[in-house]
Amino acid sequence: MTWTWFHRLASPPYIYALAARLTPWFAWPAGLCILAGLWGGLVLAPPDYQQGDGFRILYVHAPSAWMSLMVYTTMAIAAAIGLIWRMKVAHAVAASCAPIGASFTFAALVTGALWGEPMWGTYWEWDPRLTSELVLLFLYLGYMGLRAGIEDPQRADRASAVLAVVGVVNVPIIHYSVTWWNSLHQAPSVMRLAKPAMPLAMVTPLLLMLLGFTLLFVALLLTRLRGEVLARERAASWIREVVSA
Amino acid sequence: MSSSESHAAHALGPVAASAARTEEGAPAARPTSAVEAARLALLRDLQLAFRKRSQLVQPLAFFAMVTLLFPLAISPELARLRELAPGVLWVAALLASLLALEFLFRDDAHDGTLEQYALSGQSLTALMFAKTLAHWLLTGLPLAVMAPLAALSLGVAPAALPGIVVAVAVGSVTLSLIGSIGAALTLGIKRSGALLSLLTLPLSLPVLIFGARATQLAIHGAPFLAPLELLGALAVLGITLAPLAAAAAVRISLE
Numbered sequence: 134m135t136w137t138w139f140h141r142l143a144s145p146p147y148i149y150a151l152a153a154r155l156t157p158w159f160a161w162p163a164g165l166c167i168l169a170g171l172w173g174g175l176v177l178a179p180p181d182y183q184q185g186d187g188f189r190i191l192y193v194h195a196p197s198a199w200m201s202l203m204v205y206t207t208m209a210i211a212a213a214i215g216l217i218w219r220m221k222v223a224h225a226v227a228a229s230c231a232p233i234g235a236s237f238t239f240a241a242l243v244t245g246a247l248w249g250e251p252m253w254g255t256y257w258e259w260d261p262r263l264t265s266e267l268v269l270l271f272l273y274l275g276y277m278g279l280r281a282g283i284e285d286p287q288r289a290d291r292a293s294a295v296l297a298v299v300g301v302v303n304v305p306i307i308h309y310s311v312t313w314w315n316s317l318h319q320a321p322s323v324m325r326l327a328k329p330a331m332p333l334a335m336v337t338p339l340l341l342m343l344l345g346f347t348l349l350f351v352a353l354l355l356t357r358l359r360g361e362v363l364a365r366e367r368a369a370s371w372i373r374e375v376v377s378a
Numbered sequence: 379m380s381s382s383e384s385h386a387a388h389a390l391g392p393v394a395a396s397a398a399r400t401e402e403g404a405p406a407a408r409p410t411s412a413v414e415a416a417r418l419a420l421l422r423d424l425q426l427a428f429r430k431r432s433q434l435v436q437p438l439a440f441f442a443m444v445t446l447l448f449p450l451a452i453s454p455e456l457a458r459l460r461e462l463a464p465g466v467l468w469v470a471a472l473l474a475s476l477l478a479l480e481f482l483f484r485d486d487a488h489d490g491t492l493e494q495y496a497l498s499g500q501s502l503t504a505l506m507f508a509k510t511l512a513h514w515l516l517t518g519l520p521l522a523v524m525a526p527l528a529a530l531s532l533g534v535a536p537a538a539l540p541g542i543v544v545a546v547a548v549g550s551v552t553l554s555l556i557g558s559i560g561a562a563l564t565l566g567i568k569r570s571g572a573l574l575s576l577l578t579l580p581l582s583l584p585v586l587i588f589g590a591r592a593t594q595l596a597i598h599g600a601p602f603l604a605p606l607e608l609l610g611a612l613a614v615l616g617i618t619l620a621p622l623a624a625a626a627a628v629r630i631s632l633e
Contacts, residue, residue, distance in 0.1 A: 216626075268580050268583060271576065271579070271580040272580050274576060275573070275576040275577045275580065278573050278576055278577075279563060279564070279573060279577060282564070282567045282570065282573050283566060283567060285566075285633075287633070288566065288630055288631070288633055291630040291633075292563050292627060292630050292631065295559075295563060295623055295626050295627050295630065296559075296563055296577065298623070299559055299581070299623050300581070302619065303580075303581050303584075306584050306612070306615075307580070307581075307583055307584060310583065310584035310587045310588065310608075311583070311587070313587070314587040314591070
C-alpha cells in the first residue's frame with residue numbers, strides 16, 4: 134500500500150487546490166438535500182399527533198445537535214493527526230472546524246429553546262441534552278479562546294490540539310454525568326417518552342436534513358480551510374501565483 | 379533549608395548528581411529512578427510552599443469568603459441554607475481550587491525549573507504527577523479539612539461532616555488533575571485567569587455533579603457511597619491520563 138496520497142495531503146498548495154476543486158461537489162448536494170428536506174419536513178410531513186406542527190423544528194434542531202458533536206469529533210481527530218504526525222494541514226483543519234462547530238452548537242441551543250417554549254412552556258429547561266449542548270458550546274469557546282490566546286501559531290496549534298483531545302475524552306463523561314444528574318432531579322420530560330416509530334413521511338426529511346447538514350459542514354470546512362491555509366502560508370511564494378492567477 | 383532545596387533540584391538533574399547520594403562503597407552513578415525523581419519534586423514543592431504560607435492561606439480564605447456570600451445573598455434561615463449547602467460548598471470549592479491553580483506552574487515557569495524538569499531526562503509525566511500531588515496536598519486537602527467548618531455554618535448536622543470531608547478530598551484530586559492540564563496549556567499566556575476558568579470548569583462538571591450529590595446524600599443521612607465511588611472512578615481516570623496530557627502541554631508551552 135502506498136502512502137503518497139497521505140503525504141500529498143500535507144502539502145498546503147495541494148490541499149488548497151483540492152479544497153477549491155471539491156467545494157462545489159459538496160455545496161450543491163448540500164443545498165439540494167436541505168431544500169428537499171425542508172420541503173418534506175415543513176410541507177409534506179403530517180403534523181405530530183401530540184405536538185402538532187411544533188415538532189417541525191426537529192428538522193433543524195436534530196441535525197444541528199448531531200453536527201455539533203460530529204464536528205467536535207472531527208476536530209479532535211484532526212488535532213490528534215496534527216499532534217502525532219506533526220502535520221500542519223491537520224492543525225489547519227482543526228482550526229477551521231471550531232467556529233463551524235460552535236455555530237452548529239449555538240443553532241442547536243437556540244432551536245432547542247424555541248422548541249421548549251411550546252412543549253415545556255418555558256424557553257429553557259435543564260434538560261440533560263440541552264445542558265450537555267451548552268457545555269459543548271463552552272468547550273468550543275475554550276478551544277477558540279486558547280487558540281486566540283497563544284501568539285506563536287505553532288504553539289497555538291499544538292496546545293489547542295491537546296485541549297481538543299482532552300475534551301473529546303471528557304465529552305461522553307460530561308454527557309452521562311449530566312444525564313444522571315438530571316434523572317435524579319426531575320421526572321422524564323415530554324421529549325423522552327418512548328416514541329412510537331416515526332412514519333416514513335417524517336423520517337425521510339430528517340435523514341435528508343442530516344445528510345444535507347453533513348455535506349454543508351464539509352463544504353464550509355473546505356472553504357474555511359482555504360482561508361486558513363492562505364493566512365498561514367501568506368509568506369510562501371505559491372500564494373502569489375494563486376492570487377495573481 | 380536552602381541547601382536541601384538545591385540538593386533536591388540537583389538530584390533531578392543529570393546522572394552525576396545522584397552519585398553524590400550513593401553511600402560510600404556503593405557503585406557510583408546509579409541513575410535516579412522516576413519514582414525517586416517524583417518524590418524529590420514533591421518534597422521540593424512542599425518545602426517551597428511552606429516558605430510562602432500566605433499563598434497557602436489565600437484559597438482557603440477565598441473558600442470561606444464565598445461561603446459567606448450565600449447566607450448574605452439568600453437568607454440567614456438555616457433550614458434553607460441546609461438545602462443549598464451541597465451546591466454552595468462545591469461551587470466554593472471549585473472556585474477556590476481554580477484560584478489556586480495559578481500557583482501550580484507559574485513560579486517554576488518563571489525561574490526555569492520547568493525547563494530543567496523537561497531537560498532532566500526524567501519522565502516528565504511522573505514529575506507532573508508529583509507536582510499535581512503536591513498541589514492537591516497544599517490546596518485540595520486543606521479545603522477538605524475546612525469544608526466541615528463551612529458546612530456547619532450552613533446548618534449542616536455534625537453527623538454529615540465525615541462524608542463531606544471524604545467527598546471533597548476525593549473530588550479535589552480530580553480538580554487538581556484537570557487543573558494541571560489547564561494551567562500547563564495556558565502557561566505562556568499573560569492574564570490567563572478567565573481563559574483558565576473557561577478551559578477547566580466545563581471539564582470539572584462531573585466532579586461537581588457527583589460531589590454535590592454525595593454531599594447532599596450525606597446531609598440527608600442517606601448512604602452516599604455510589605456517588606463517592608463515581609468520584610473515585612473519576613480520580614483514577616484522572617491520575618491515569620491527566621499527567622500525560624499535562625506533560626505534553628508543558629513540553630508544548632516550553633517550545
